[in-house]
Amino acid sequence: MTTTDHELAAQLAVSAGRVLLALRDEIADVPAAELKDRGDAASHEHLLAELGRLRPDDPVLSEEGADDPARLAADRVWIVDPLDGTREFSERDEDGAWRTDWAVHVALWERGAGLTAGAVALPGRDEVFSTAEPATRPATPSGPLRLAVSRSRPPALIGELAQLTDVELVPMGSAGVKAMSVLTGQCDAYVHGGGQYEWDSAAPVAVASAAGLFCSRLDGSELEYNRENPWLPDLVVCETHRAADLLDLITRATSTGDASPAPAKENAAP
Ligand SMILES: Nc1ncnc2c1ncn2[C@@H]1O[C@H](COP(=O)(O)O)[C@@H](OP(=O)(O)O)[C@H]1O
Ligand SMILES: [Mg+2]
Secondary structure, three states: OOOOHHHHHHHHHHHHHHHHHHHHHHOOOOOHHHHHHHHHHHHHHHHHHHHHHHOOOOOEEEOOOOOOHHHHOOOEEEEEEEEEOHHHHOOEOOOOOEOOOOEEEEEEEEOOOEEEEEEEEEHHHOEEEEOOOOOOOOOOOOOOEEEEEEOOOOOHHHHHHHHHOOEEEEEEOOHHHHHHHHHOOOOOEEEEOOOOEHHHHHHHHHHHHHOOOEEEOOOOOOOOOOOOOOEOOOEEEEOHHHHHHHHHHHHHHHOOOOOOOOOOOOOOOO
């Protein structure tokens, strides 16, 4: 039986997560920097090997690999972040348990259609969200807007939003974990500005969109993938009915200026 792209995205995100958990068990005592580097590399190698075996004609855009110029002419490109929330993967909480707010992202982009399949695995929680089985966001009680926000580098924009409306900030690591927190109802929105790359948001946006959530740039424009420069610095994920009000709020917050200039590319083409 052939595996669909939806199923493959989910299987690969889960199997890369297993590689990461096994590696961390094996080398738990190494310094955090080494754990991060070896985690990034092991998951990347696993994903590249499996995609090479199972989808040999499709180029891959990975945070951890040299950019493959062939992707710009390809009709199908896998966009993967082998370990999103790398910092959190290497850290323990105050009780000494490993943090669980890190993810594996696997997405498929197709020419003319955009993101068509994807999966976000949260291996530390034994969870996977994918386009194979789109989830439905549960109804949540009304109250302050619960915003998922970076725990290590919250964008200036978030402080400006908090001046304009009643918000509850919910800090956590990983773009995938934050986007999935909107899907599970833990948060009402994920708003990010100031920097990110296509691999940080591709799979979360594929999964969130398939589940009926609204996803766009901060100015409400479409998120575009497989661009020559993978810098994609901002993002909104929320329920559809909140989108107009939230984008209006973001416009008012950013009118005071939260410019996010593109840095030099970190994984420039060879
Ligand atoms: N200002 C910025 N510039 C570049 N990347 C950023 C960024 N802010 C967040 N990111 C990336 O987005 C992901 C989620 O970050 P955060 O948890 O802080 O929200 C992380 O991916 P990686 O862990 O894959 O590097 C992080 O590197
Ligand atoms: Mg990332």
